[in-house]
Amino acid sequence: LGRRVAAAREALEARSGRLTLRPVQAEIAREGRRLADQGARLDAAFARLVAERRGRLDAADRLRETLGYRATLARGYAVVRGDGAVLTRKAEAAQARALEIEFADGRLALSGRGGKRGGAGGEPPEQGELF
Incomplete structure (x- = not known):
């Protein structure tokens, strides 16, 4: 061992x-x-x-x-707001108390909208002679 x-x-x-x-x-x-x-x-x-x-x-x-909508504004379009909401229809604009239009360079508030409205009815404007 x-x-x-x-x-x-x-x-x-x-x-x-x-x-x-x-x-x-x-x-x-x-x-x-x-x-x-x-x-x-x-x-x-x-x-x-x-x-x-x-x-x-x-x-x-x-x-x-x-x-984005700002690029759309830069291309010449505008955003119309009435009473704080975006309006997409003529009827909505007609019902609004106040309008605001946003352009590319700022906003414009419209007030006193009681002027003459265009539309159907009445006489068409007269076109003068071209020649």
């Missing part, structure tokens, strides 16, 4: 000489570099993704601006 223990001890000492931290440290360093490389690639991919999404968001915002 003593010889077996001594032989096992010698075998263990022979093998323990080959056990070093160097291979483990080398693998840790290699994996650390790989992790740093992957982190840099991830950062670059994230920056590209953010830039792409920012571009898409900016494009959607530009489209929203062109479809």
Whole structure:
């Protein structure tokens, strides 16, 4: 038994000489570099993704601006409000107590709407001679 223990001890000492931290440290360093490389690639991919999404968001915002009613006002249209509500029909405007017209550069309040109204009936205006 003593010889077996001594032989096992010698075998263990022979093998323990080959056990070093160097291979483990080398693998840790290699994996650390790989992790740093992957982190840099991830950062670059994230920056590209953010830039792409920012571009898409900016494009959607530009489209929203062109479809908004203020862009319509800039093209020469107007928004008519009566008693604080947007009016879309002539009959609504006729019933409103006060009108407000919004143009691209501001709003105009109309009051005292008792003037002559156009419409059916009455004589058509006379056209002068052209020649």
